[in-house]
Amino acid sequence: MHRWIYAGLLLVAGLAMTAGAQRASIGGVAGYVGGQPAYHTGQVGDQTLMTTAGEHIDVVFDGGRRAYYGFRTLRDGRHAVLADGVYNLTNRGAVRVSGGGHIVWDAFGVVERVVRDPSAHPGTDKG
Numbered sequence: 001m002h003r004w005i006y007a008g009l010l011l012v013a014g015l016a017m018t019a020g021a022q023r024a025s026i027g028g029v030a031g032y033v034g035g036q037p038a039y040h041t042g043q044v045g046d047q048t049l050m051t052t053a054g055e056h057i058d059v060v061f062d063g064g065r066r067a068y069y070g071f072r073t074l075r076d077g078r079h080a081v082l083a084d085g086v087y088n089l090t091n092r093g094a095v096r097v098s099g100g101g102h103i104v105w106d107a108f109g110v111v112e113r114v115v116r117d118p119s120a121h122p123g124t125d126k127g
Contacts, residue, residue, distance in 0.1 A: 037062060037069040037101055039079040049095070052088045057095070059103065066115055068103040070095065 037060065040046065045061025045068070058071040058079065070082035081101025088094050093107040105111055113120045 037067075037081065039071050049087075050090045052090055055087075057082065057087060059095075061114075066118075068111055068114075069101045070097050070103050071101060 039058065040060055041058065043061065043063075045059075045063070047059050049057040049059060051057060055072060058073070060069045060071065061067075062069060070087075071079040072082055074080055082097045084098050086094055086096050089107075095103050095107075095111075096105040098104045103111055
């Protein structure tokens, strides 16, 4: 009887650890993977920012959703979405992250312009 209880507990713990690892590990192409934004680089609007704390933030633009997402690189090379909060940048700006890495505000108004104006694209004079 105790063996089944221990086996059940180990199974639940293993599933929880796997789910956590999958949530933190983001890879692939633009869009969502398992409910999380996917990490990519080299597309229009993608850039790297530096925080005043010395952390690099990879910013990804999702054109389909017209939204920006922030990622940080883990020690093992995987990418995880940024935690909710405000990140001060070395360029005297700041970004606010809320809800799964979604960048909802920046000090220079780029996020607002791109969301509000359909003709604005990242990397243009409007965004």
